[in-house]
Amino acid sequence: MSNSLCFDLPDWLDVHAAAYVATADVEARMAFVVDAARRNVAEGTGGPFAAGVFEQVSGRLVALGVNLVTTQGLSMLHAEVVALALAQRRLATYDLGAAGLPPHELVTSTEPCTMCLGAIGWSGVSRVVSGATDADARSVGFDEGPKPPDWAQALAARGISVNEGVGRAAARAVLDQYRAQGGHIYNSREGR
Amino acid sequence: MSNSLCFDLPDWLDVHAAAYVATADVEARMAFVVDAARRNVAEGTGGPFAAGVFEQVSGRLVALGVNLVTTQGLSMLHAEVVALALAQRRLATYDLGAAGLPPHELVTSTEPCTMCLGAIGWSGVSRVVSGATDADARSVGFDEGPKPPDWAQALAARGISVNEGVGRAAARAVLDQYRAQGGHIYNSREGR
Numbered sequence: 001m002s003n004s005l006c007f008d009l010p011d012w013l014d015v016h017a018a019a020y021v022a023t024a025d026v027e028a029r030m031a032f033v034v035d036a037a038r039r040n041v042a043e044g045t046g047g048p049f050a051a052g053v054f055e056q057v058s059g060r061l062v063a064l065g066v067n068l069v070t071t072q073g074l075s076m077l078h079a080e081v082v083a084l085a086l087a088q089r090r091l092a093t094y095d096l097g098a099a100g101l102p103p104h105e106l107v108t109s110t111e112p113c114t115m116c117l118g119a120i121g122w123s124g125v126s127r128v129v130s131g132a133t134d135a136d137a138r139s140v141g142f143d144e145g146p147k148p149p150d151w152a153q154a155l156a157a158r159g160i161s162v163n164e165g166v167g168r169a170a171a172r173a174v175l176d177q178y179r180a181q182g183g184h185i186y187n188s189r190e191g192r
Numbered sequence: 193m194s195n196s197l198c199f200d201l202p203d204w205l206d207v208h209a210a211a212y213v214a215t216a217d218v219e220a221r222m223a224f225v226v227d228a229a230r231r232n233v234a235e236g237t238g239g240p241f242a243a244g245v246f247e248q249v250s251g252r253l254v255a256l257g258v259n260l261v262t263t264q265g266l267s268m269l270h271a272e273v274v275a276l277a278l279a280q281r282r283l284a285t286y287d288l289g290a291a292g293l294p295p296h297e298l299v300t301s302t303e304p305c306t307m308c309l310g311a312i313g314w315s316g317v318s319r320v321v322s323g324a325t326d327a328d329a330r331s332v333g334f335d336e337g338p339k340p341p342d343w344a345q346a347l348a349a350r351g352i353s354v355n356e357g358v359g360r361a362a363a364r365a366v367l368d369q370y371r372a373q374g375g376h377i378y379n380s381r382e383g384r
Contacts, residue, residue, distance in 0.1 A: 003206060005277055006198035014195060074277050075286040075314040076268070085197055085266050094267040094378065115314060118307025118337045122267040145310045146346030154338030186286065 007072045009082075010045040013064060022059040029054055029107050030131055030167035033064075037079070037109040037174045040066040041183065048178035051079040051108040053087035053096065056127055062104065063087035070184055080108050080116035084123045097124030105129060109171045110137050111164065114145030121158055128155065129163045131171030140175045141185035199264040201274075202237040205256060214251040221246055221299050222323055222359035225256075229271070229301040229366045232258040233375065240370035243271040243300040245279035245288065248319055254296065255279035262376055272300050272308035276315045289316030289351075297321060301363045302329050303356065306337030313350055320347065321355045323363030332367045333377035 016039055020032050029052065036050035047067035054061055065083030069075055083106065088094055096104040105127035111134045112120060120128055134144045148154060152162040179185070208231055212224050221244065228242035239259035246253055257275030261267055275298065280286055288296040297319035303326045304312060312320055326336045340346060344354040371377070 003201040003203070004198045005201070005274075005281060006196045009195040009197070011195070069286050069314075073284060073286045074280050075316070076273055076277060076311050081268055082197075085268060088266050089197055092265060094261050094265045113310055113314075115307055115310025118305055118310055118339075119268050121335070121337045122261075122305075122307060124267070143313070143350070145313045146340050146343055148338050148340045151338055158335070 007068060007074060007077060009068075010040070010043060010066070010071075012039065012043055012045070013066065017061060017064040020061050020064075022061065024057075024059050026107070026129055026163065027167055029059060030109075030129060031170065033107050034109050034131060034167055034170045034174060036064055036066055037171070038177075041174065041178050041181075044071075046071050046077075047186070048174045048183065049079040049108075049110055051083040051106055053083050053125065054105050054107060056103040056105040058102070063090055070186060075186075076115065078113065078116050080106060080112055081119050083108075084119060084125075088123070093124075095124040097126055103127070107166075109174065111144070113137075113142075114147045117147055117151050117155075120160065121155065125160060127161045127163065129166050131165070131167045132175055133165065133168065136168070136172045136175055140179040199260060199266060199269060201260075202232070202235060202258070202263075204231065204235055204237075205258065209253060209256040212253050212256075214253065216249075216251050218299070218321055218355065219359055221251060222301075222321060223362065225299050226301050226323060226359055226362045226366060228256055228258055229363070230369070233366065233370050233373075236263075238263050238269075239378070240366045240375065241271040241300075241302050243275040243298055245275050245317065246297050246299060248295040248297040250294070255282055262378060267378075268307065270305065270308050272298060272304055273311050276311060276317075280315070285316075287316040289318055295319070299358075301366065303336070305329075305334075306339045309339055309343050309347070312352065313347065317352060319353045319355065321358050323357070323359045324367055325357065325360065328360070328364045328367055332371040
């Protein structure tokens, strides 16, 4: 059956992921993810964002995602959505919190936008670790969408803990660099 | 390059879409979308939700999506995300509001959840038409996520108008039927 929709991952992504060494140190996981965001900008394969799904305790990397909106032509391909989709496909489940699986966490270089906040809620991860803040993203021109101010508490109420501002300075530097080099700030209103 | 992620559409979807006749009547567009939601349940291809991207003025159908979460194993495959992705791929743009395109609208059988609310904001559509309400979805057991109560105004502030409750009774009946026949109410907490 030919009725399918596919998106491609950059060639460099698997190579980058293979260099990761599992660590219990969340700061180190974030540094690895921020490196991927930097590389995504350097390679010209998308926006200045990356995210990874890890086994929460062991730190094993399940999937690494980067923003592919402009290069794959799909507005939903934020790094978080890419990472969660890859992880679910690799583990053959739409619920990363399913019985029998170890707990999973999403490490994202920038605080999730409204779409990714919702996607996190359905994904089954039990923790979110974020780097640059919503304010950092807005300051370079990205609209984060209509997010409730108590988004972290809303996730907590669903059994998902949130650890904000981890490695923020490095994550923020990637956003600043993207803007400084004239990176495309896409959003839903650019055509109007 | 084999690094890609694909999801398949049900065989019946294109046949169903081919039977649609373009109409200026938004209620008729919704009735067509709700039929697709009903069919998705009957065929066992996913949850009780469907959505379509239409040219707002002519009513031409650009893409029809249905919920594929359980059958494709990806929690982000809500009907709205599927419809928007298909439309963007068909029009070869991540911005359905790009210069040179006619305005597009998303007709969704149930009010968008948090994830889909965010996805709508990035998609470039200029109108959302919804059927069953958030309360209807919650009443059959689906968690809609941490959505700001003023979500429609938040979209309006981004140039996206919202028309709620169109064909609500028929859309709601599909949700009730799904529950009555023991349809799986998946959410992020089922594994806990």
